[in-house]
Amino acid sequence: MTEETSNAKHGVPIWTQVVIWIFVVGLLGLVAFGLRRAQNPMAIVGKPVPDFNLVFYEGYEYNGKKEMKLSDLQGKIIVVNIWASWCKPCEQEAPDLQAAWQIYKDGNDVVFVGVDYVDTPAGANEYLTKFNISFPNAPDLKSNISSILNRQMGVPETYIIDRKGILQNIKIGPFSSVDEIKSMIQSVQ
Amino acid sequence: MIAEFGYGITLVSFLVAVYSVVAAVYGATKKSASLVESSRRGMLLTFPLITIAAGSLIYLLVNNHFEVAFVYEVTSRSMPTYLKITAWWGGQAGSLLFWSWLLAAFASAVTIRKWDRDIEFLPWVVMVCSVTLVFFLGMVVFYENPFTRYWLVNGNVEPHMFQPALATIFTPQDGNGLNPLLRHPGMVIHPPMLYLGFVSYVIPYAFAMAALITGRTDDRWIRLTRRWSLWAWLFLSFGLVLGGRWAYDVLGWGGYWGWDPVEIAAFMPWLTGTAFLHSVMIQEKRGMLKHWNMILVILTYALVIFGTFLTRSGVLSSVHAFANSPIGPLFMAFVSATLIASIALVIYRWPQLRGETEMKSMLSREALFLLNNLLFMSVLVICFWGVMFPLVSELFTGQKVTVGPPFYERATAPIFAGLMFLMGVAPLSAWGHSTVKTLGRAMWKSALIALVVTVILFITYTMNYIALIGFFLIALVIFVTAQEFWRGARARQRSQNENFFSALSRLMGRNRRRYGGYIIHISMMLMAIGILGMEAFQTSTQGELAKGDALDISGYTVKYRELASWDDTGKGVNFTRATMDIYKNGIYLGQLHPRIDYYFDSQQNMTIPGNRSTFKDDLYIILVDWQPTTAMGATFKIFVNPLVNWLWVGSLLFLVGIIFAAWPDRDPAEEISRRGISLSATQPSAAD
CATH class of the missing domain: 3.40.30.10 (Glutaredoxin)
Known part of the structure; x- marks a missing residue:
């Protein structure tokens, strides 16, 4: 990846790459967060329900x-x-x-x-x-x-x-x- | 026996797919033609293998092998055979196998030819297809195995693939039965259509990746996969329309689209796919937007996997979702890995993807196409934001807040209007250069007629100005497009001395994609009429009626006559059916029969509306509830849905248009070379 960063005229500027990656990782992180929330243990019929x-x-x-x-x-x-x-x-x-x-x-x-x-x-x-x-x-x-x-x-x-x-x-x-x-x-x- | 056989074959196809990946990558890097050829053959082998595995599963489904957990979950004795077959994709495990089977079929169709002229793409196309296949088959083999059977272990029934020590097989008397909502003919073909669309997008993506990896970044990959993207788009669009029709017929809430997260998940790849369909033309004709096409195809693939993931992981609250499942994190990992790898590749190849021409005029066809793409992307961003918003709000405020249909409607309506306007303008603009003056000259007649239509509608139909703007745009696009057909045919008629109709049919036959596209534009406008009718003019009422009572709505009178309830033991269904007399302005029109079907095996019911459909409006009656003891009173919900029929008419025309555009007319290789020549010869002309 050094090729195009050194050639800033044609490649993607480094700060743009940083922004892109932060965005992509943030997005994936958000979905992962949602996924973790969705992976709760099942409420089981026949067992007591925890209080809320x-x-x-x-x-x-x-x-x-x-x-x-x-x-x-x-x-x-x-x-x-x-x-x-x-x-x-x-x-x-x-x-x-x-x-x-x-x-x-x-x-x-x-x-x-x-x-x-x-x-x-x-x-x-x-x-x-x-x-x-x-x-x-x-x-x-x-x-x-x-x-x-x-x-x-x-x-x-x-x-x-x-x-x-x-x-x-x-x-x-x-x-x-x-x-x-x-x-x-x-x-x- | 059959279950072990099916599982064994699935396992073998998984291993073959793994081999294909390894052989393709190794063969390409070591420049070994024989290894690449071997990987291609491995790829080809997966299709018959998965077909045999699927055949075993279907055999189990059809023959009531309820000891197999999947068969127990999705079928029952009372289901007809065709439904037992389609139950293949009625549950998680089976539908993953179905996905794999389709993917193997498509990948084989692509690699059955040796691609002599494009041999450098081959290993990477095989690699991308096989990696995707490995992922899906891996889930079938390790997590969602449709061949798992029930075993009696120490008095407990447990699902296992292989016999645990001292266990005997357990066969339930009857199965659970397919969810009745999924027994509707529309639902039988809706998921496979969506899957077909999803899976076909893997092919353009595979070629795009091959182009990026090899560095051959001309428009070759686009030409090779053009027809694939059209078919993919056809299936995806058809799947979406079928889903809407099914919701309208079966779900009984008076609508066809509810902006549910899962609907949006299928709609998002459609948006990028539609944008891609338009922007590839610019790369073909002008050598521009290469970056953009790469990004679009990557987005489409990512959204396809993401959409499949969303429906299965329980991340989003939805009325659609499958049950919670352990495969969520795997999907998550796969989406992340492919997305990150693809983006890295695009960044790496960015300098080679520069356009060959510069944008000269803001009104040229390429500029308008780019604008169209940006509008599609805006809709995508709105949809994505809406889908993600509950997660964002939960992360930052701790409170999960959702955005409802009004958010999507308000945010996307002006963009759709903009897209419609573009549909009216872009066909008239020229490649390279257009001015306000040339566009105005080409457009003014159609615009004038559209304005007259709008004024007539204002006087006779509605004063709702938003609807009037919509109708104006619809009329504009229809007239502009019709004028395009007219102008092209007239020109040909004069130059070739043919009669008008043969000139028109030859003209269309020679420019399938262009005129197919125009047919699709017109069909979209017919669909827009239906959508506008529903959004702007839908009325509804609800009431509890005693026998002989009537409800009035928008000129209709609906009179409750009687209610009958009976069991059909053969089908395992209890039917409760109301009979309603329908009058319009005092004139008797006939009867409608809204009903509720209760399925004994799955203990679920299905609301079937009584619907009287005309081009002016639909009268749509739902039986909400009744008093079973007296059979005297019943509650009904009644909708009048103006113009909604145009949505379905438009959908049919849409199919015609897209099949017309995608129909294979000549040998693709020959056609590509032929087109290549004719294209360079005609490029300066603004005619196409």
């Missing part, structure tokens, strides 16, 4: 609390639904989830928690209003929750956690009916 924090969106709460830990909900069946406002299949299941929540919310035995994955607050707000979602919803801050649950394919995904905090079931893709949600919850009870 939930900071609910403005206007949402659970039993008067605006912030809680997953472990605060122990003793109840927890349905964690991961969604995003840009996700079209999520829109398909959103009315069903809300309808199912209407069935369970007064029983105080089943909790629905929406987790908004990779999104903007404005988009999320619009989505929640559009589908009249009333169960507590929280953003997935620093993609922490989805990395703990190990989002497997994309959104939507739903995780059913039993009263002891053990992951019992994972639904990949949207629910097709309220009955499907109900039968999944019943299978845990």
Whole structure:
């Protein structure tokens, strides 16, 4: 490579080369970083789910609390639904989830928690209003929750956690009916 | 038995590919013709070998060998045979073998000739193809083996390739079944089309690398691979269109393109490929932009591998992605290595790649082509930024933030408009030199007619000024291009004394690439009409209806008549189908049947819209939900998608145009020499 650097008139100037390489290496580094994030161990059905924090969106709460830990909900069946406002299949299941929540919310035995994955607050707000979602919803801050649950394919995904905090079931893709949600919850009870 | 055989053959083809790499490099550096020839033969051998391996896999798939993990994952007893065959590329492991098979096929097609005149390229072309093949086969052999079987070890079922001690084979009763979304005919051919496009781009890249390594940096490599890049582009474009059509028919969200990261991953090589298609012409005609063509072909190859990587590694959040897999880091390493090596080579050969001519006029055809390239690159940068943004934001702020479709739409729309304008201007400009005056003289009639069309649309159809600008540009390009056909045929008619139509057909036959390109431009404009219609005028409504209730939307009345649900045990599907009466302005038009199919084996469902399609608009109804107990109420989502049919019409014309341009007409070698002569003779003329 000394040939063309000495012949600056025709070759690529050294500083240009430096810029190019910094750019290329930076880019590859960025992708590698993303890859490392994606290589988390799998969330395993039948094992306890590690604890995480939930900071609910403005206007949402659970039993008067605006912030809680997953472990605060122990003793109840927890349905964690991961969604995003840009996700079209999520829109398909959103009315069903809300309808199912209407069935369970007064029983105080089943909790629905929406987790908004990779999104903007404005988009999320619009989505929640559009589908009249009333169960507590929280953003997935620093993609922490989805990395703990190990989002497997994309959104939507739903995780059913039993009263002891053990992951019992994972639904990949949207629910097709309220009955499907109900039968999944019943299978845990 | 068959599984071991298939695995063994795959392993052998992997070793043969490794040998080809070594023999090619050693042969080229030691100038040993016999070693190079040996590497070529090794390369040729991989194709029949992988074909046998693939044949074994297909045999296992078709004959319900569920003890093989891959067969269990992607097929079930209720699937028809053709779907069992296409399940070959329905899962990660099989699709990697499919990729390898295609690559071996293409590399063989290229190296079956001995390239006597270009013998110095041969070892390096073999080397690049074989290295890529080694990588893909290596993943099949070591990480994603489609021949792995289930074994019962101490009461547990485990997947292993070879029999563990004291284990017996475990055969599940029935397979998991292919994801129902992938059972649609569009989905059966969409991935192989994309793969074909991806893989064919390896060939131009291999020749480009050969040119860089040997230092033979004239336009020879471009001429040798011109048709490859056209076919690659054909397959890639067709794959993208099929994907869109499939999404429209099956996914049930009323659209065909959602700016999903994986869609963009396939779109990015298309962008560089399209830019490459245009800029190679400048190198051929004017000997310019040599650096640029190298960069484009390298980018295309890198994006092809990168795109394959993105869909399989889980790096990006997407509705498409495959399951997490251990091959992510390997892809990462391969992309990095090839990209770094290619860039280093370009930098090393930079002085030899200088253009033979200088740009003289900012309005010459080469300048406009360069501008076209820059616009394509801008779209690429926007797409790349959008795809990478969640990673960037996570790295710097800790919060993953995504950009949605509005970002892409807003950022790319003006660039697409610019590209359309160029499509209207560039065909009229001359190589070497053009002025505002010559362009204006050639253009004013078409521009005037386009303006009249726009005014008519303004009065009768829409006042949306962005849509009107779009329609103006579309009309401009169509008229300018039609005028080009007209002018060329008239000139020939006069000089050759032929009638108009035979003059036109001979003219087109003699300049396939040029007129094929024009057909593609017109088809792009038809597609643009569809896209514009969807973007600017789509309307939708949603509602829960009791039987006999109706919803109104954009002049249509949609009345819910009844709902039926039944099982088809033979197919393993439950169908729920609504019947809707459709009226427009009070006139009865017929019935539509949106439905939901539930597949028992994979426990997934599929939303099939009811769609009434006309050139004016599509009425597109989705059955969202129903009350199973009473069968009384059901929820529907209804879209009116104006003009979207033009998108599909344009796609068909697009295929016609590109096949016309890429059709092999003469023996390539003979043609190359012939063209070489005629080109130098006609170069000063501005006609082509």
